[in-house]
Amino acid sequence: MDEDKRVKRLISGDKAVINELYADYSSRLYHFAFGYLKSGADSLDIVQEVFVNLWNSRKNLKKNSNLEAYLFTVAKNTIISVFRKRLSEKNYLENLKFEVVDNSIDTESKVNYDLLAEKVQELIEKLPPQRRRIYVMCKEKGYTNQLVASELNISLKTVEDHMTKARKFLKENLSEYGFIALLYVALFLS
Structure with a gap:
């Protein structure tokens, strides 16, 4: 028509x-x-x-x-x-992350947070090399899954699978740290 x-x-x-x-x-x-x-x-x-x-x-x-x-x-x-x-939501969550850290109730909370961050770093080091590399690129360098797949010449599905397994490993190994670990997981590992 x-x-x-x-x-x-x-x-x-x-x-x-x-x-x-x-x-x-x-x-x-x-x-x-x-x-x-x-x-x-x-x-x-x-x-x-x-x-x-x-x-x-x-x-x-x-x-x-x-x-x-x-x-x-x-x-x-x-x-x-x-x-x-x-982007606005991401910026809001980033600001919220820093407020949680900066406005900690007392020195003990800050110490607990630092110990937890140290534990997370130790756990990241325990990830298999490829999984650790993908996790660091996504979470610490801010790369998208698509960019990581392109950079490493692997499929997007492989990147997603490694990220899912890395998060699961970190969550399972942080569960013993209680509420602050749950908060950390919700804010930084999701």
Whole structure:
């Protein structure tokens, strides 16, 4: 169907055209979003948001609007918003980590924290060499799993498997340290 006719139908409030557009573009939009977000649920949310935005903004469309360009521009902008939100949440958690450490109730808590951090370092040293290298790249250097896979020339699944096993090993070996260890695990190893 001619895109100009679709735009006119959309502007006039024809709900059937949204279903047509969804059938034509939802899969491509999903894969576009997934390429950036690596999350099926987030990608589905992006697709839904794109079509809600299209419907809500339909009266602002020009009669010769390029719907495909519009849909992918909205998707791109929504993905950028998701990244900004993730970065904001990550920064908040980073600040929270430092507040927990800096605002410790007393010297004993700080000493306990230092001992725990030392124990974690000892446990990291006990990881198999490849697992330790992957863990350090992800957790201490801040590399993404994808970047680690690329740098080490291994699959993303292998990186994820090593990270899962490293976290499990650390959690199991820190459980004897009680509440402060649980807090440490929640803040630093998740």
